[in-house]
Amino acid sequence: MDGGMHERFMRRAIELALDGIDRNDGGPFGCVIVKDGHIVGEGCNRVTSTNDPTAHAEVVAIREACRNLNSFQLDGCAVYTSCEPCPMCLGAIYWARPSEVYFAGTREDAAAAGFDDRLIYEEIAMPNDHRRRPMKSLLRDEAVKAFARWVEKPDKIEY
Numbered sequence: 001m002d003g004g005m006h007e008r009f010m011r012r013a014i015e016l017a018l019d020g021i022d023r024n025d026g027g028p029f030g031c032v033i034v035k036d037g038h039i040v041g042e043g044c045n046r047v048t049s050t051n052d053p054t055a056h057a058e059v060v061a062i063r064e065a066c067r068n069l070n071s072f073q074l075d076g077c078a079v080y081t082s083c084e085p086c087p088m089c090l091g092a093i094y095w096a097r098p099s100e101v102y103f104a105g106t107r108e109d110a111a112a113a114g115f116d117d118r119l120i121y122e123e124i125a126m127p128n129d130h131r132r133r134p135m136k137s138l139l140r141d142e143a144v145k146a147f148a149r150w151v152e153k154p155d156k157i158e159y
Contacts, residue, residue: 005037006080006102009032009034009039009078009080009102010032010080010082010102010104012030012032012039012042012080013030013031013032013042013057013080013081013082013104014030014082014104015030016030016031016032016042016043016044016057016082017029017030017044017045017057017082017083018030019044020044020045020046020057023049024048024049025044025045025046025048025049026044026045026046026047026048026049026055027045027047027048027056027115028045028082028083028113029044029045029056029057029058029081029082029083030042030043030044030045030057030081030082031043031044031057031058031060031061031079031080031081031082032061032079032080032081033061033062033064033065033074033077033078033079033080033098034077034078034080035065035069035074035076035077035078036076040064040065040068040069040077041061041062041063041064041065041066041067041068042061042064043057043058043059043060043061043063043064044057044060045057045060046060054088056086056088056089057081057082057089058079058081058085058089058092058093059088059089059092061079061081062074062079062092062093062096065077065096066096072096072159073096073097073159074096074097074098074099075097075098075099076099077096077098077099078098078099078100078101078102079093079098079100079101079102080102080103081101081102081103081104082103082104082105083103083104083105083106083107083109083110084103084105084106084107084110085101085103086107086110086115086117086120087117087120087121087124088120095159119132
């Protein structure tokens, strides 16, 4: 794909961010997912308009693209996002497995606007019991049975 196409898709992601701001959908973020030169999913941040803290632009776009492609993975797709993905969106992107990711603004730009993900990056590196939201394992011996069943399942759809 030529550079002009990349810029066109990134401009669409930025346009979605601006439109979302104007509609009071949520924060200033937009995302477009492209396959074979065509947009297959797009979204803006809809956290506040849907009362869904996971409704970040990338997650919204991934959900739409997967629906449109009838797949839980984005093989051969490119993600264009108006800002460097936060930790949650980065995880969603890795799980969706697109071929490439392009971003416009940086995490520092987001922090300057009040969207600072530094805390989450720091928390991920900390031991569970030292996090601001302490995490404690409960009923692990029972839970690992689900993993054992998964390993033994002959007709599972791996991802």
